[in-house]
Amino acid sequence: MEIRPPAGVVVGVDGSPHAALAAEWAAGEAERRGCALHLVHAVETGTITVPARSGAAVTDLLLRNAQEVLDRALAELGAAHPALRPTGDVVPKDPAAAVVTAAEHAELAVVGTRGHGGFASLLLGSVSLRVCAHAGCPVVVVRGDRAEGRHVLVGVREERDAGAVRFAAREAEQAGLPLRVLHVWSPVVADVAGAAAMVDELGEESDLHRQLLRRTVDPVRADHPELDLDAEDFAGPVAATLVDASAEAALLVVPRHAPAPRLGLRLSTAAHAVLHHAHCPVAVVPV
Template identity: 65%
Template sequence: MNSRSPAGVVVGVDGSAHAAAAADWAAQEAVRRGCALHLVHAVNTGTVTLSPRTSSAVTDLILHDADAVLADALGKVRASHPTLRLTGDVVPRDAAEAVLTAAEHAELAVVGTRGHGGFASLLLGSVSLRVAAHASCPVVVVRGAPQVGSHVLVAVRDEHDGGTLRFALRTGELTGLPVHALHTWSPVVADVGHMAPMVDEIGEEARLHEQLLRHTCDPIREEFPDVVFEARQEHGATAGTLVEASRKAALLVVSRRQPAPHFGLRLGTAVHAVLHHAYCPVAVVPLG
């Protein structure tokens, strides 16, 4: 049993419909990238609280069932993608830790929004959230059967988002889809009662944001000359704007920035919102 995968795409599976959708998405992505796909099925046998005389047999039974779940997932992927290099492991540990360990040297990790555990009413499971928050590689969270979108949508805040933009353009290159960069901002002038005399100031602010967007995008888009690209800005709340814009996207790409030193959250509020509410798969790209 090897909990670390070769470089390629890693996907967590657990027999749920969400995991099956994630595995199918991951397989298609591995084919596009020309790399291997590694399936990870985690079972936390440490939660078995039976007497020492019976726990060994029960653990063996759990692992046997886990092998069957993995074999079923491998079989379905192999049937759909017979030429794909495919490996898989049953890992007796916490699910998020298993995927994170397997993805340490991967190009990409893929998870579904929810597995069998937790509350059915939750839009995003704790495993998916932990993997997105801590993985050293980009993570794609797939909800249900991915929609057929017309483009790759990438959120761009400033020049620090270069790696995220590059990931989106690489995806556009692999899929043949155009890439739309979206920069959102809120006007500094928020006093509605004094908006009229400040229109010029808002216009100047918009021009500054346009310069920032071009300064960030232009050097990187030149690396992908065959990808159709457009960039636009909108003023408004970032989370709501991105969620609404994701309706027609095949993939929404966002950045995971370093957390503030005195706060525990590793994902910003906008990233949390799109992970829970976006209409398409979401890629979370860690920034250095």
Template identity: 65%
Template sequence: MNSRAPAGVVAGVDGSAPAEAAAEWAAQEAGRRGCPLHLVHAVDTGTVTLSPRTGAAVTDLILRDAQDLLADCLGKLAAAHPDLRLTGDVVPRDAAEALLTAAEHAELAVVGTRGHGGFAALLLGSVSLRVTAHSRCPVVVVRGVPEPEAETGSRVVVAVRDEHDAAALRFALRSAADRQLPVEALHTWSPLVAEAGRATPMPDEATEEARLHEQLLRSTVDPVAEDYPEVHLDARRLSGATAATLVEASRQAALLVVSRREPAPRFGLRLGTEVHAVLHHAHCPVAVVPV
């Protein structure tokens, strides 16, 4: 068992339909990137209350079942992606910690919306949230089941607030180049109220504010876009709520890319309200890039 995976793409599997979808998406992504895919199946042996002999037997049974599940998943992916370099490990520990450790030197981590341990009513499981909140590398949360040959969606959408989002923009441009898709960079803003009690700013103020936001968007996008001349980029400035705008844009997207602005506390799940809402409601896979 290797706690740290080789550099490449890492995906968590547990036999659930969301995890299978995530593994298939990860295989397609690893193929596009020309890098290996490493699967992690974490299991909690949970035998501390049993007698030593019974506990050891139960642990062995759990681990054998886990190895069978992993082998089955690896076999399916190998058959569907014969040129892909595949490895995998069964890790007897907490699933989120196992994935975070495996992804320490990875290019990308991939998770499903929720696994067998999650409640059906939850749109996103605790493991996916913890990995997304704490990973050192970008994390993609796969929503839905990817097409076997190609993704649906006509573009890659990325949220751009200011220059701190350059890493997310670069991730979006690389992803779009790999898919031969255009990028739509969205900068959302809400007009400020200049004086207390006034419902809307004066026209001149609104025009100046819009100009400043346009300038901020261009100064963020243009330097990064120069490195990807083959990718068509449409930078748009929109007024309105960020989360709602991004969720609506995700209807036609192959991938939605957002930034995770600050490292979460060790045991916290602070992802920001917009990122949290997008993870729960987007219509396509969501990439969360730490910046």
């Protein structure tokens, strides 16, 4: 069975409460965007060890059960969002790979924090983490209800993060919320001789960061003149600051940079931290 590469919003489902929350969030997002919603339920049939004569029957049973889960999710979403007409596929494939493949031509991929297969103690499952690290489109990991937030929040590290700011601006406009851009940086000044010299160097460094933030945000502000956009820089621990700030956000947006040629991480340390500890849904945007 080949998965169709749909446009619009793609969401991974597996019958778990976390996936149901993600599917409902994805449906609301598809409605706001005026686009299609496609559900993907992946089943790893090749990992089962059974006698050869029983293998086909077991695989067939797994796929039938998966189709029932998918049909139930489609029916529930269709009843709650009649204008959407959601579609779906059961895919005999690794779940993370299935969602990444399905989202190749999508505007957005959505996943829950964990599925049935994860340990209850984990804050974020490996499937969701792998989708965030490898998808070619923005990925939202759903936790909580974004309607409770006051604004959309986006973390900025450098000028190339303007793509994440543009994504956040569109999300804020669609949700009718203000946008808060936060550039958190860690001072590089250390062990300088004399307090006056340290103050001078910190002041210069702070000026550079304010200029970076202005260059990153001003073009987005010009493209969205009606958007209530506030930008600020802050010297401190990046991950902890973003996690704390997410308590009042409807959505936290973080950029994902291409990994370094040798041993580079696909997700930064800060992105890992907010995916595990944020108080709201998190969007990971490749830039």
